[in-house]
Amino acid sequence: MPELKSLIEMELPSGDQVSVFRRRYGGGAGPRVAVVAGIRGDAPEGIRVAHQVASFLADVEDQLTGIVDIYPCANPLAAEQGSRRWPFFDVDLNRLFPGRIHGHPPDRTAHALCADVRGADLVVELRGARPSFREAPQAHVRVKNLDAAELAQSANVSVVWQRTPGPAAPSTFAHQFSGSIVLEGGSGNRLTESVGRDLRDGVLNLLAAKGILPEGALPFHWAALQRPVLVTDAQVFRVRTESSGLFLPAGELWGEVKEGEPLGEIIEPTTGDLVQSVLSPVSGRLLAIREQPAVFLGTMVARVVVV
Amino acid sequence: MSVVFRIDSPYRSPYELHRLTFGSGSPSVAIVAGLHGNELNAIHAVNMLVSALRVQRPRGTVHLFPLVNTFGADEARKRWPFDDQDINRAFPGDPSGTAVQRIAYALLEASQADICVDVHSGAPHVRELPQVRAPMSGEELELARAMGLPVVWRRPGARLEATGLVGAWREKGRSALHVVGGRGLTLDSRLSTIMASGLSGLLSHLGIVPSMGPPKTIADVAHADIETHRAPCGGFFVSEVRVGDIVGAGHLLGYLQAPVGGERLGEVRALRRGVVMTLRANPLVHAAELLVRVARQER
16 A cells, blocks of 8 residues: 655635645655656646556566656546646645745745655656647757756656746746656646556556566556657647637647648637638648647747757 | 535635524515625624524524625625626526536525525625615515615516525515615625615514614615616726715715826716715726716605
8 A cells, every 4th residue: 555645734714624745655765756747737647657557567566676756636626627727725736836835825825835755866847738739749858968858758748848947947847857858748627548647657668667666567568658858848849820810630649741831720619700811930840739729919829850 | 513525626615605693583674795705894794693692582593694705805805706606696596507506506495484584785886775676665665774874775576586585585585676886895884784784674663672773764765766877988986075975066075097107087976965875986987987886865
């Protein structure tokens, strides 16, 4: 049985209680890996993968040569209603790290999570796709962290993206741990069976790569894993609209696209007239596509990665 | 305090519907607040009644439900957060339905009494002078008047939703009243105290608690006696009165100005003598939105 620990217990105005839990598998002096999901409540794919990984580890716990800490849901009140932000305070937990010990409940949760994860040899954050989008399975690591980039190639994803931290990055969870790997994919606020399976296998393979889980215990053959392409920001193109209207997507996710080929069209909502054909600016593969049709001028509708 | 209904939630402690019962026998009264989690004056008023009944010996039964929608209250939301459903549109409920339908069913079952009162606050964008309002006649009107709230509004039946708690109680043959006071998302102790006094007045009228003295109703009106002012255009509404103010014909109730530049777009003036019973609190208004209600008051 895994060790169950409550990181933080919060009393709500009504007197109800809510807690954030960690489940620990394995033990000993080997490496420790932290797998964190549900920092935002609209990423159920990550929560599902965390539970699937935990379920597998429970069956092979006697073979583990290290510790795997699973945090299946860091933002339970948001997850309860499928909202991105922590309800009542209406804040994005992933903009509050490293948190404050004497702050409001979201701040204290961020602090407690960081304190518990600190010292781990590897931190894996599980997400879903961004809202309104469908995305290919992908790993994000910080640019110039070559060890993380190399390790992430074992994560059974289509692409490993070495990202340059943006202005908001310092307040995100992943940024608190230099070698962290963020796994995401699927559809915003939805479960996608194939993506969940890919990411579960990816996490298990990372555990094998870290030497915690013997390769012989993996539920798949190594040859079945994806060989991701390694890209930097310069290879990822954001496609934005040049007019407002309804965006109707075309194209297959992770399918090849040629420069100038259509990724979708924008129609005028009242008349249905074609307003713009949205074309790929480069030749590459379709990494993400918008599935919520209402767009303004400048809305991102696709990401194309040059491979 | 007893738990009359419980349902597990995905992440937090289970939802529990709490009932506090004082006394026994007839007559029986059930008072409910917090169907909407953001209506804090109503919750506070019923909790004041709880405090009063703890030091009294009621001659009859009083069932109190101070806060039904605890999950909504945790987020300062009117509706049940999980699926954004209004509990007060889920009656008579369903014991095999969604969580909201089960709560509605359990509440209707647990609030069996001769006389029932559903207590609310106004919406977050309006402030209401404490009032009892519903289609009323006969015994219900007598009970409403016994509360002594500032306004008794004999409101047309079309506004009594069949899926609301008051409508569901009446379907079951119970006398049911609807009390409203204050503004959502805020606590006004003065208005809450008036609401609690009205609830005590009802219990006093029924002989359950000692007499409270004569009612202090300012306006006892039919729907035709309510003067409703709506915004002639969109803009920024600045009120010049407070709820409870007595105004005369021509009194400036407020004005609309342009949000950018402040140009005055129109004025709202009372048509006749009355008491301000409803007042817009959020100044940003669309055309035709409610700004002020004035209840006619005879000298």
